[in-house]
Amino acid sequence: MDEEKEMRIAAINNLIKFISERGRRFFYKERNRVTGEPQTAYMKCKNNRIYFVDAYTSKEVYAYNGFSHEGFSHGDTLWALVCDFSIFIRTGKSSNGVNGYGGLYSGDWGHSDEIQKEIIDYAKDIGYLK
Template sequence: MDNDREQRCKQANELIQLIASTGWKFFNYEGNGGFIGYFEIKKGRTYFIDGYTKKAIYAYTNKFFHYKFTQGGTMQALILDIAEFIRTGEATNAKNGYGGIYCDHWGYPAEAMSKIQKKAKEIGFTDSLEKDLDRHDYIVE
């Protein structure tokens, strides 16, 4: 298996852990008999394991999320973006819409979002808000 891809998967899971440990605690179902969702690579494909349904979702297109994913559309787009980052190593924040980690619809405190954005930049998921704005004209400052 590609060691770089495994490393990006590990980093992506660190980002998910951060998202799950603050604010609304998206992806965290530990209090409901589940666990924090996470990425894994099986047979060269990137999957997201939903912490509530406990089902593996092939994180490639929207069609694989039906009845398996317990978060909303913003987080689904984020998962698709992160999965593409794992596969390619490219900065893919907001490629699937909703502004990604710069979206103001999460409802997270500003301090938490700042930590999430810093971690995303640290691992290479985003280059910066400015570059994401240039790539994706629907992100609003």
């Protein structure tokens, strides 16, 4: 895997962690049953394909729209966001909202305006949002 793709995976994983620590705490599970540690979802590359590792099921889910997302436990809107993340990781191009929802700019996430702004600003800082 090339260095730029690795940097984009790290950036998206930092964004996922940032989102998991605020507001509705998407992508976060309180405790792992085995270790007792808090668990956050993340993206990874395996065999040159992008996967999402679910915080609840611990399953690797092939992160491409149009494919089964069995093992994904976070709902369709978050699945669309994960697919947008996957496009960004693979291409480096802005992909926010291309999978059929309003993206991180949407007002439908249920966060306070302040938290939503924090998430958007962070996503801009790492280069995910324009």
